Amino acid sequence: MDILNALVVLTNFVLIPGLAYGSQIALGALGITLIYSILRFAHFAHGDVMAFGTAFVILGTWGLQAAGISFGPLPTALLALPLGIAVIILYLLLADRLVYRFYRRVKAKPMIFVMASLGVMFVTNGLTRLLMGPGERRFDDGQRFLVSAREFREWTGLAEGLALRSSQVITVVVALIAMGVLFWFLNRTKSGKSMRAYSDNEDLALLSGINPDRVVWITWAIAGTLMVLAGTLYGLDKSFRPFTYFMLLLPFFAAAIVGGLGSPVGAIVGGYVVAFAEMGITYAWRRVFSHLLPADWMPAGLMQALPVDYKFAVTFGILVVVLIFRPTGIFRGKTL
């Protein structure tokens, strides 16, 4: 029984939240990796564009709620997703037309693209705050729990409860669907293959008659969709705050680099690696071990390797270790 209790605690506080958080990071990192392999620069505006798109999802949610439309037990935000995605795709295409296309034409160095993305980051950040303010917003509705801790305890008779929040399940399901569709697109459709070809060998792709502008547009559209999905799921699971979204840049990049920059599979694996490492190292394991160890063996502390405040340090630590020992990432990066 004790082992079961320990397992339940672990699942409740580390495995399930880690799976949800990892899915969110994976979606963001996928966008980073796609943009990197097609446009060949590190997209620093990622977190902010994500926040901007989520802002529209929130506005849409409010609009639907005001109109009395709901999605039954599911969050209304899912209904507002298409609005956010559409706005963000238009926004990214506009940014590409006004900003990035010029540098592509003159074949600017990657660093210039990064600088330009800093400019887009500032503008987007300002727009988001203008729209939503800098504060925290919650926009989840519908049924909060699929399984509540109390119900679980009653069903199983265990001392520890296991709560399954609907936002967590939705996150994992939506992320899996998005990943499945993305891989189907990249590996099975002509457009997807042309993206991979462009990422592999730009000159030969041009020679084969692949239209580079079209590839770039598709990339922005996919990355924008992934951003809005990641942002909405993160906001449903936790909460929306422009600064938090901006800061997600670090785990996104860490995941993409750890997995191998340019490799979609790597981005997903990297996302979960980063998430579980963050959760595992900043979690206070005392409660898990209290079921496993005899009372007088228990050490005094919380059994927490690092305070939660240092989760960025964990992300960063993984990044450094990977960069030193396997600079191309887990899956060899640089190609799509």
Next chain:
Amino acid sequence: MSINIRNIALFSAMGLALVMTGMFQSWPLALTILNMALISAVMALGVNMQWGYAGIFNVGIMGFTAIGGLAAVLIAMPPVGDAWAAGMAGSLEPWRAGIAGVVLGLMIGVAAILGAITIYQRMAPGKMRGLAITMVLFVGYLLASFVYGPATTAITRVNPATEGFLGGLGLPVILSWPVGALMAAGLAFVVGRVALGLRSDYLAIATLGISEIVIAVLKFESWLTRGVNNVSGIPRAVPRPVELQTRDWVQALAEQVGMGHAEMARVVELVSYAILFSIVLGLLIWLSEKALNSPWGRMMRAIRDNETAARAMGKDVSRRHLMVFILGSATCGLAGAMMVTLDGQLTPGSYEPLRFTFLMWVMVIVGGSGNNWGAVLGAFVIWFLWVQAEPLGRWLMDVLTSGLGADSGLRQHLMTQAAHTRLIMMGAALLLMLRFAPRGLIPER
């Protein structure tokens, strides 16, 4: 140094903008802008050394600035005697108490990491090596936290409402400026050794991460910085306005120009800081110009423009990069110490990457990367805009939404958020400069 009409005109226009601010808004405001602009200029010089001279893309400026700010606390705050030996009288053994425990704990931690590195280098690859490294790190971690944890807890318990930290050395705060630079240099050395060999976009992520970690340490290691409780009341470099106000010459001066005593005292204080900062900035510009035009500076730019060729000519590119990375970061640390000196307090929660890292980048790009005067001008222009954009944004929003009617919900919402338009303005400034004048206001020669 070539002085040309255009540059003089640009700087004069900037000066005029500040004078106008003084005349139409208030002199303390103009001087506050000036002081922060001077500090920003120092930082921009640091960024320019890295980017303009060497092409190093550092996105962790905030971290180096913050560690310089920490220096101001460690140098100038009076020591909290009880905290240094905290827990001695209590249940803790002396070696686990106060500063002794902190130092011992950190030393064990460092020893464990060094041990792990040694094992990695000496032992043959394989399962045994992995196991040994894990064991060393794990045991080291347990030992370190056994000492470190209680020691820091004991320190934070000493008079938590006002102290709860180690305090500093009680030395004059100006001393923290070189110390802040040194501390930033030390951090830059470690970061540079690990990250400088990486591709530029990886370096960007690495520095971004480091700066977040520095801020996390400042925020949460309260035995060192009081964390989110802030350290206030750092001894001043210049007498406070309250003291100045009572001086005869200040009062006389105030009456002469027809200003209130209090306002005059504030002006005198701010001018004094401005003089101090100007001296530092002038010295740095002089040094930077000398360095840039020396064989060393030419070599740096040669490396930046063609790394492969420079390497082929036998230049040790990594060493040069490390050196300029350290110098630039030290300059940012110096600016950070200056800023905390000016504020008289360290507020770890106020360090935001947008303001302390990315805004610096806007300054350097707008001013002209590779040109020290450009970086300085960029710092002035952008800081001025950053401060003035807030009322400007409010006014702009007022005009834009005036058609909506006073009680329109949208208008009220936009008016309350109008300050954020300055972010949009900064982004637009960066994008426009990058596109239409990529070499900046004062281009590299």
Next chain:
Amino acid sequence: MAEAALIGDTMTGGYGNGPDILHDCTIAVNKGEIAVIVGPNGAGKSTAMKAVFGMLNLRQGSVRLGGKDITALTPQARVREGMGFVPQTGNIFPSMTVEENLEMGAFIRDDDIRETMQQVFDLFPILREKRGQAAGELSGGQRQQVAVGRALMTKPSVLMLDEPTAGVSPIVMDELFDRIIEVARTGISILMVEQNARQALEIADKGYVMVQGRNRFTDPGQALLADPEVRKSFLGG
């Protein structure tokens, strides 16, 4: 004689606004024949081929494909007109499978490409065997086969190869040349630049010896091989 399938006629020009590299250079190939450009390093062999493919600015002369003037077309447009080009390096998509490489070759086609793919597989049986493998994992000779196969997917009337045997072993080189002859037999004209002058001229219906951007000798391959001056100066005796 009727006009050649492809002719670069008295071409003069260079890269961008740079100095002229080609001077009055003429390269032509007849339907179903193999034309080979040889010459010392820096003679402008690859440049001549790129000029035919539209990758540099011609100040004089014209390029005609099947009698149609294509001088003003971009390389991409020339692909649509029926030219296939295999660059010397970077001529495959390394992370994509052999089959996907061929599909990308046929990117501009909207019709059924399966038949063409079967023809390529018949021509290069090893590719059928390795169709699911990433092209970057293949050996040098196999990669060249992928590259040629990719270019054939548009069903070109002319195939241009820039040093197809660079860096492969002599045995593989012989095999590649055999394949190229087979391609030519299907009616596709072949224009190629070669370092291995002697072996290339063996299979050439027409050989061009270029020196400093100009035609020096133009004759059937065998005739050039027999020419003592060519042998002495360019074939090492």
